[in-house]
Amino acid sequence: MYNALSFDNANSAKTLYARDEQGQYQVATPAQILATARLSADRLLEGRVSCNKPHLVKDFLIGKLAGMEHEVAACLFLDNQLALIEYQEMFNGTISQASVYPREIAKVALRLNAAAVVMAHNHPSGIAEPSDADRALTKHLKKSLNMLDVRLVDHIIVAGTRTASFAERGIL
DSSP states (O other): OOOOOOGGGTTSOOOOEEEOTTSOEEEOOHHHHHHHHHHHHHHHTTTTOBOOOHHHHHHHHHHHHTTOSSOEEEEEEEOTTOBEEEEEEEEEOOSSOOOOOHHHHHHHHHHTTOSEEEEEEEOTTSOOOOOHHHHHHHHHHHHHHHTTTOEEEEEEEEETTEEEEHHHHTOO
């Protein structure tokens, strides 16, 4: 019997297995686990599901961004009912920073006819605390999107299995 790993038991330290080419089960490698987590995260928000449940959005983003060795900035583009239109990883950076361009986010939001955006990025350091640069980016992005009648719903930082939500902290 093989135990499934879910977000509810992510820290339960159970051994995970993967099938090799011959169909035999072997202990899964970290790369296999992360690849499977990214695929599983897609299922959390498939079918234009509403993104008005913060825990679901955080679980999705953990699945997508945790374990990356460099910073990745991504956006969830949402409709008026906060249903997911599209998830895009937009910018790749180094181990400690990624350049994010609000103009590029705005272009995609307009092309997709998005009414709202959730900005997200990871901190490979494992520390979920927003930096001064994160705060400045959020302020600038919110101002830029507001001029286009696109709402910035949240900015979420992913650090391993921990997250920091600007909306929940009241700094959005």
